[in-house]
Amino acid sequence: MPRKKYLSVLTVFLILLQYFSPLVGLIPAQATGNSNVCPDVDDGWTEHFGPNGDGEVDYTAPAGYVVDSVCIKGGSEGNSGNGYLEIFTTNDWYEVTYTEKVGEGDEKEDVEFTKDCVGAAGIGSETANAMRGDAPGKVCAGISHASFKLARVQGEELVCTPGVNLLKNPDFETPVVTTAANWDIVPNDTAGLEWKVEWQSTETLFEGQNRPKVANLELHKGVNGWLPQAGAQYAELDADWFGPSNPLNNEPASVKISQEIATIPGYEYKIEYHFSPRPGTSEADNKLVSAWNGVALDTHTGTGAGNTAWTKYTKTAEATSEKAVVSFMDDGTPNSLGTFIDDVRVECVGEVKETVEPLLLTSMCWEGDN
Known part of the structure; x- marks a missing residue:
């Protein structure tokens, strides 16, 4: 009896693909x-x-x-x-x-x-x-x-220079806001922004509108007379989906911004930044989380009054590799309102000094004739 030949599933698939390929x-x-x-x-x-x-x-x-x-x-x-x-x-x-x-x-x-x-x-x-x-x-x-x-880079050694800010665009002065509303959105990877921007809110649909795939950072320049900490502009981390030309309000637009810097392992770095709640908003709307390599440094909240109220915070962290990421995130109610940040600095301080615990001497006694 002759041996039967069976077509494999893959062979059948290839034949069908060849047959239907004109379609x-x-x-x-x-x-x-x-x-x-x-x-x-x-x-x-x-x-x-x-x-x-x-x-x-x-x-x-x-x-x-x-x-x-x-x-x-x-x-x-x-x-x-x-x-x-x-x-x-x-x-x-x-x-x-x-x-x-x-x-x-x-x-x-x-x-x-x-x-x-x-x-x-x-x-x-x-x-x-x-x-x-x-x-x-x-x-x-x-x-x-x-x-x-x-x-x-060959021949280029990293040097710790205290007082030098390692961040680019640390006070959010670029791109320059030119809208009549005195605020605008800046998509991630926009030239001059320098900060990486990522959506933190999980909702992607709000009142029938789809959230943009690319995250936006919101920059202010004179909105309602609100004052920056430094320069002319500052950033809002509960941002906006479409900017001042779109009437959509209160959409979930919380973002995280970050920068990667070159660091020297075993050296200490100082992270300095200014936070203000958005005027006229609740404490729940304003919650800033700072982090070093994904590990939280601190969390700050505040209730907004009539104008901005900037508070400076200073943290330190040790570099454990040749690169580090510093980030700031809005963790408040995601409704496109709240969490202002401005005037951010990261600088090298110096080698981490090991702390030596003092030796505690206890009373001692000897046996003898004394």
């Missing part, structure tokens, strides 16, 4: 892997950064470092046909090759295309980019996240 329109000719996520801080890389409003990721390394490698992840966290995970050690593009039906009616024929999917630029410099190419989404997913591996 699909785009058939990837090159498979891409998508089972992992980019390395992160646990692997010696940066944390994961999501795309900006243009679907790309921009990153600036802390002082004393350059970007050595870029990892770009596309699609969902699981497997998908148009996903990818690419690690770049040089400035280059990852290309995809696919076939597309071209022509009209019965005269359509398969034409092969090769286009840029994603690429990296700026490797070897302080500022690097994870870029989206011109390949169609059906064969190249949008960027899910990117991470960056850093390298110390």
